[in-house]
Every structure is written in structure tokens, then in C-alpha cells.
Amino acid sequence: LDEGMESGTRASGDSPEAGSGSAEGSAKQTHASAPGSPDEGEEGAGDRTRASAQGPEAGDEAADADDGGDGATWNPNGHFVTEDGKNILPKGDLTRARIIIRSLFMPEGEAAGQRFTLAWWEGAQQWLRFEGKRYEQVHADELRGIVLDHFERWVKKNEDGTMPRAALSTAQAASIVEALKSDCTIKVDGLPAWAPPTIGSDGRPLFDTRRERPEPGGLFGRPVIVFQNGLLDLDALRQRREIELSPHTTLRVSTTAMPYELPVEAIRAELAADPKGECRGGELCAKLAPEWIKYMSAVSKGDDDVPRCIQQYLGYILSPTCEYEKFLYLVGLPGVGKGTIVDIAAELVGRDAVATSSLNKLTGQFAIGPLIGKSLFVFDEMNAGHSTDLVEATRTFLSIVGNAPQSVDLKNRDAMPEVRLNGKALCTGNRLAKFADPSDAFGRRVLIVRIPKTAKRTDHGFKKRLVAESPGIMVWALFGLLDLWKTGGFVQPANGLELRSMFRRLSSRVAAFVEDCAVLQGADIGEEITTGPLSVKASVLYDLFVKWSESKGMKPLIMEEFGADLASMTEDYAEDTMTVGGDQFSVWRGVRPRFVIDAKPRAEWTEEDVRASSSTVCGVGKVALVIGKSLADYAIPSARWAPMGFNVVEEEEDQGVR
Numbered sequence: 037l038d039e040g041m042e043s044g045t046r047a048s049g050d051s052p053e054a055g056s057g058s059a060e061g062s063a064k065q066t067h068a069s070a071p072g073s074p075d076e077g078e079e080g081a082g083d084r085t086r087a088s089a090q091g092p093e094a095g096d097e098a099a100d101a102d103d104g105g106d107g108a109t110w111n112p113n114g115h116f117v118t119e120d121g122k123n124i125l126p127k128g129d130l131t132r133a134r135i136i137i138r139s140l141f142m143p144e145g146e147a148a149g150q151r152f153t154l155a156w157w158e159g160a161q162q163w164l165r166f167e168g169k170r171y172e173q174v175h176a177d178e179l180r181g182i183v184l185d186h187f188e189r190w191v192k193k194n195e196d197g198t199m200p201r202a203a204l205s206t207a208q209a210a211s212i213v214e215a216l217k218s219d220c221t222i223k224v225d226g227l228p229a230w231a232p233p234t235i236g237s238d239g240r241p242l243f244d245t246r247r248e249r250p251e252p253g254g255l256f257g258r259p260v261i262v263f264q265n266g267l268l269d270l271d272a273l274r275q276r277r278e279i280e281l282s283p284h285t286t287l288r289v290s291t292t293a294m295p296y297e298l299p300v301e302a303i304r305a306e307l308a309a310d311p312k313g314e315c316r317g318g319e320l321c322a323k324l325a326p327e328w329i330k331y332m333s334a335v336s337k338g339d340d341d342v343p344r345c346i347q348q349y350l351g352y353i354l355s356p357t358c359e360y361e362k363f364l365y366l367v368g369l370p371g372v373g374k375g376t377i378v379d380i381a382a383e384l385v386g387r388d389a390v391a392t393s394s395l396n397k398l399t400g401q402f403a404i405g406p407l408i409g410k411s412l413f414v415f416d417e418m419n420a421g422h423s424t425d426l427v428e429a430t431r432t433f434l435s436i437v438g439n440a441p442q443s444v445d446l447k448n449r450d451a452m453p454e455v456r457l458n459g460k461a462l463c464t465g466n467r468l469a470k471f472a473d474p475s476d477a478f479g480r481r482v483l484i485v486r487i488p489k490t491a492k493r494t495d496h497g498f499k500k501r502l503v504a505e506s507p508g509i510m511v512w513a514l515f516g517l518l519d520l521w522k523t524g525g526f527v528q529p530a531n532g533l534e535l536r537s538m539f540r541r542l543s544s545r546v547a548a549f550v551e552d553c554a555v556l557q558g559a560d561i562g563e564e565i566t567t568g569p570l571s572v573k574a575s576v577l578y579d580l581f582v583k584w585s586e587s588k589g590m591k592p593l594i595m596e597e598f599g600a601d602l603a604s605m606t607e608d609y610a611e612d613t614m615t616v617g618g619d620q621f622s623v624w625r626g627v628r629p630r631f632v633i634d635a636k637p638r639a640e641w642t643e644e645d646v647r648a649s650s651s652t653v654c655g656v657g658k659v660a661l662v663i664g665k666s667l668a669d670y671a672i673p674s675a676r677w678a679p680m681g682f683n684v685v686e687e688e689e690d691q692g693v694r
Contacts, residue, residue: 107119108124111123112138113135113138113139114126114131114134114135114138115135118191118199122189122190122191122199123189123190123191124190124191124192124193124199125187125190125191125192125202125204129211129212129214129215130215130218132183132187132212132215133212133213133215133216133218133219134219134241134243136182136183136186136212136216137152137154137216137219137220137241138241139186140154140182140186141153141154141165141220142235142241143166143235143286146239147235147239148235148236148237148238148239148250149233149235149236149237149250149252149253150233150234150235150285150286150287151166151231151232151233151234151235151286151287152219152220152234152235152241152286153165153166153286154166154174154179154216154220155171155220155221155222155231155289156216156217156220156221156222157222157224157227157289158217158221158222158223159223159224159225159452159453159454159455160408160409160444160446160452160455161446161449161450161452163175163176163179164289164291166286168284169262169264169284169293170262170290170291170292170293171289171290171291172291173291176210176213179213179216180206180209180210180213181209183204183209183212183213184204184206184209187202187204189201190202219234219241219243220234222289224289225441225454225455225456226408226409226455226456226457226458227289227290227291227408227409227458228262228288228289228290228291228292228356228409228458229289229290230252230256230257230287230288230289231287231289232249232252232287233249233250233252233287236249236250237250252287254282254285255267255269255282255285255288256287258270258271259271259355259356259357260282260288260356261294261354261355261356262284262288262290262292262293262294263281263293263294263296263297263298264293264294264295264296264297264298265281265297265298265300266281266282266283266284266298267281267282267283267284267285267288268280268281268298269281269282270355270356273518274518274521277307277311277313277518278304278307279298279300279303279304279307281298281300290356290409291389291409292385292386292388292389292409292410292411293386294354294384294385294386294510295383295385295386295506296506296507296510297507298511298514299324299507299511302320302324302511303320303511303514305320306318306319306320306515313515313518313519313522316344316347316512316515316516316518316519317511317512317514317515317516320511321508321511321512321515323508324505324507324508324509324511324512325505325508325509325511325512326505327498327501327502327505328380328502328505328508328509328512329512331373331376331502332346332347334490335373335487335488335490337488337531339529339530339531341527341528341529341530342485342529342531344516344519344527344529345364345483345485345526345527345528345529346364346377346485346516347512347513347515347516347519348516348517348519348520348523348526348527349362349364349460349462349483349516349526350380350381350384350509350512350513350516351513351514351515351516351517351518351519351520352460352516352517352520352526353381353384353385353411353412353460353462353513354384354385354411354510354513354514354517355517356458357458358437358438358439358458358460360520360525360526361437361438361439361481362437362481362482362483362526363437363460363461363462363463363481363482363483364460364461364462364463364483364485365418365463365464365465365482365483365484365485365539366378366462366463366464366465366485366487367464367465367466367467367468367484367485367486367487367532367535368466368486368487368488368489369466369489370466371489372487372488372489372490373487373490374464374487375416375464376499376502377487378414378416378462378464379499379502379503380502380503380506380509381412381414381462382412382414383503383506383509384506384509384510384513385411385412386411389410389411389412390410390411390412390413390414391406391407391410391412391413391414391459392413392414392415392416393406393407393413393414393415394415394416394417394418395415395418395419395420395424395426395429395433395469396420396423396424396429398428398429398432398433399424399425399428399429399432401445402445402446402447403432404432404436404442404444404445404457405444405445405446405447407436407457407459408444408452408455408457410457410459411458411459411460412459412460412462413436413457413459413460413461413462414462414463415461415462415463415464416463416464417464417465417466418463418464418465418469419465419467419469420469420470420471426470426471426472427472429471430471430472430473430478430543433461433471434473434477434478434481436457436459436461437461437481438477438481439456439457439458440456441454441455441456442454442455442456442457468535468538468539468542469542470542470543471542471543472543473543473544473547474544474545474546474547474600474601474604474605475544475601475604475605476540476543476544476547476605478539478540478543478544479536479539479540479543479544479547482536482539483526483528483532484528484532484535484536484539485529485531485532486529486531486532486535488531537551544601545585545590545593545601546581546593546598546601546602546605547605549581549584549585550602550605550627552584552630552680552681553580553581553584553629553630553680554577554580554627554628554629554630555570555627555628555629555630555631555634556570556602556605556606556608556626556627557569557570557606557608557625557626557627558606558607558608558626569625569626569650570608570625570626570627570628570649570650571612571623571624571625571626571627571628571651571652571653572623572624572627572628572629572652572653573614573621573622573623573652573653573654573655574595574599574611574621574622574623574624575621575622576629576653576654576655576656577624577627577628577629577653578595578598578599580629580680581593581598583682584680584682587681587682599611599624602624602626602627606626606627607626608625608626609624609625609626609627610624610625610626611623611624611625612624612625614652614660615667616652616654616660616667616668616669617667617668617669623652628649628653629653629677629678630677630678630680631648631649631674631675631676631677631678632676632677632678633645633648633649633674633676634678635678642674644672644673644674645674647661647674648672648674648675649674651675653675654669655669656677657671657672657675657676657677658670658671658672658675659672659675
């Protein structure tokens, strides 16, 4: 059959050798399609061959199929057709499933090196169907209906030679749908993703040809954005600032696509006019989205970093990768326009590519399922309720932003042990939310933009005009992505720096303490990089933390929790012991109290300053030093503690430190 089907013929004959694919004794007959047959009208549909070879010697699907008697012809979709045009349903769920694939789920146009248009995503246990530009979810019930409808007029051959209607049951249809998985399964840990071909270079399914899978070329494996007029190669855009569009392909498994066409020539002209990327879309964006550009100017209040940060992040949303592991937090009074920005972001990627959630929902058993395959996660008014498990909500949110593998429970389905969510988080709030974040991971991943109050709007058509400009705003966002690549990171507007500091302090008490009173080795606390080795007597630093907590009206953590939170903030943290003057005590390495000398540039430090900083702090203004042959604690000027806003010691004259 392998050779016979390649030429569109089937060998016939009365001897066992007739099924071997030999051309001897073969004859071509025109295939008469049954009413509603999927082959009716197809190119080459008349090129069919009568098959009379029977029995296992034939070595293919046709050998085991009912031939319908004299005059039956072989249909390359995997079944026989009677002389009067009736399709004969073969035995076996897999054989029937492959008929469905050949008839209904082969891609249009050039199929060589492509995939079937039906896919079973094994991890999510979802059926997906390619609809020309992207895949859409299809339920098993719908597939069963498709199977029943396709085989509605088919007949089966009984042993007595009669051929009644096959009349498949729902259970039989379900078995065929289950068999489809053997040829349609994709194994990926998240969408969008690339999947290998299931169709050979000759345009035939690989299960027909029994050949090696062809090597996919072109864009395969590279990051792309799916637009209505093709796939944008992000490698070409990032490395060469070139716009290269390729045709849509079934190999790109994505349930989302930009709802607009990319104006290729206009963008190419703008890139040529601004080769260094200094204008971020410049005149082109002003032409395509004038209302939006005016709105961003009003929001900026003279600080270009505000619209620039928003532009970069909207471009980041378009990208299928999560390499920067950041989320945007829009903070401002009610009615200042946070929701307008969120609505436009949703319009850019398409409403069906957006999922909404909240901190409360994130703690639910099935909270992650709705986020799978989405491009944008919106957390509106991101605040935790009284019953919210803040620790679990924080952990889940951080893992989403960091694109960590998720274990996802699905309703009425098996759990997904490992899936990556490739969407971006966009959050809003009238005030800053509080998280349980002792490691200060939020502080490193958040971008905060304060949206100021602009002139009161009475123009109720304003948002509609912005939505109408969405294709132009999408171009503006694409130039923001180029700017993000150029700078290597997001711009944090000055109007969000204070809020960012407040956010970090709200989320991590220990991070706030370190910012006020201590220095970490090799960590950026208070935007400051310090070098070690640093160390402190554990009880000294903990007593300082207790006094700091009391000055803030907070109940201090126990010593073990405090040490654990410190350990999560720097890789250099370690616990040790030391004996000074006969007194043995615990030491924390990688941290020490803040000294007065820390306010000076490192280049201005004296030799005594360096010695004080690298010695173990034993008390207020005291460090452990080796003088002569003994190790003892000494008070030296370079070890004086910095002012901390509260009384560090009971008596002012002791080191004179407050």
C-alpha cells in the first residue's frame, strides 16, 4: 500500500503477491464519492484503484477492511467505497480515527511538513483545533458529534454480505475520539509553543508513510507574535531591527493571536528613519494613535518615563516570553484612568486572551486553570480580604510572575503536574496592597507607576476613540518592546520610586528593618551594593530589630524567624559561633548594623573603616579585633552606628549613638 498509495493506485490481483505494491495486474478506476463524502470534488479524487487483494498478506489497512465485493474501490482516506458510491466503515477505532483525520483535519493548502489541525494537549487534557491563525479549544462532546455526523451515511458489511447503515452509537464515537489521541497528541509545558510535524514532506500523514518525521525549518523554535497577516519573527526584529512576516502554520500551537494586522511597510519606514530607536515610534505612532499619545502626555505630567514604562510593558505583553519576570502595578485615586490603560491592554491582545483574577482567587483550588494559555492576567484593585491566605497568595503570584512551573488542579480532569503560564500580570489599586514577602522578591519584580489625576473628563466618547485606535496603539507597544530590548530592562518612573519603597516595606518587615538599620553583603537594599565580609553577634542584631519593631508599634518576630528571613534576602547569610574574651556566642554572617561610615563613598574609606566593616560587630560601636595575641571587643570610631530614628542604647553617652 505504501507504494501503491504514493501513485494514487492500489495493486490488485488474485495472488498473495498482488498486495505487495507491484504494478503488475493493477488498474485504475474512478472513485465515486458518496453524497457528502469529504473527497467529493477534491483534486485527484478520480484517481482511485480497485482493490481485490484480501487477507493479511496485503499488509495495510485495506487488507483488513471490508471491500464491499466486486466493483468496490479504495479511497485514500482509508476505506472502501461500493460501486454505487456508499462508504464502507472499516473495523477498528484507530482505523476510523485516521479516516477522520484524513477527511477533516488536514491543513488547507500546502500540507507538507505541517501538523493536523486537531491537537490533543496532553498536559492540560484539552482538545485544540486550528482555525487558520490560532488554535481554539474544542470539547470532546463536539468532537463526538463531528464523528457521528461524518459517519452518518456510512454502511457496514455484514458476514452475509448485506450492508446496512453503520449507525454508530455515542459510545463508539467516544472510542474513536479517544483513538484520535494516538496521532494528535502534543506534549508541551505551556502555550504558546512549537509542536513537531505530523505530516510528511510528501503531504501525507506520517502514519501512512511510515517515514521519519521531517525536520521543520523556517521560524520553528523561535519566538514569534501571531498577527492576522502572519507570524512576526522576533529574533529578526530584536537582532537586526527588521520586520519579517511568515505565513501562519499549524506547528505554532497558540490559543491567542493579535486581533489586528501588522502595518509592515509603515513600520519598516519608521525603523529606517530612526535606526537608533531614539523616537520609540515617533511620528508613525502620533499618526496612528493621536488620542492615545495625547492621553499619555497628560498622564506623564512632564515625566517621559511614565509613558515610556507603560509603552515598554505593553510591548512586553505582546511578547510570548517572560524573560524579565516583572509585573506592572498602576496606583492612583479612583477615576484617574487606571482602568482605561487596562482596557487598552486587553484590546491589544484580544479579549479572549485576557484572564482576570484576584489575591483571594489565587488561593482557590482551581484558581490557575483559567490562566492557562492567556497573554494577560488582570488583577484589578489588588487587595487581600480578611480571609485570604496571604502567604499562599504571595507564593502563587510570585511564581506566576517568575514563570515558574505550576501544578494545576482542573475541574473534572486530572491535575497538570507541570505547566508554565506565559502571560503577564497587570495590577491596579487605589492604595498599595500588602503581601507576605520576607525575601523581598516583590520589590525586585514590581514596576510601580502612579497615575496622577488629570483634567476631569466629560467626554464620554473618549474611551471609544481610544479603542478605535487599538491597531495604532499596538504599533506603539511594539516600539516599546524594541525600546525594552535596547535598554535591557524596564524604566522605573520617579513618581513610583517612593511607592515602590513603601510596597517593599509593607510586604517584608525584615526588608524594611534592613533598609533602616542594617547592611547586607552583596544585596541591593536601599539601592546600595556592599561588599563583605560582614558579620554580627546574633543577639546584638536581634536586639536592634526588637527595638526597631517596638518603635514602629509592631510585635517583633521570634529570633529564629528573623534569622530565616535574613537568610532569604542574601546568599551570603550563614550562622557561626565565635569566642571573644572567654564569651562564646552565635554569629550571623553576611549582615551587620549600619555604620556612620556607610554614608561615605567607598573610595573615601580609611584603612580603619575597612577593618571595622569587615570585623564582627559585638555591640554598639564595638567590633571584635585581634590586638597582640588576644581577640577582644573594642570600641573604635569607624564602628559607630548610624542614626536610626530611635534610641539604640539607654544612655546617650554610651557611644553617643541615637
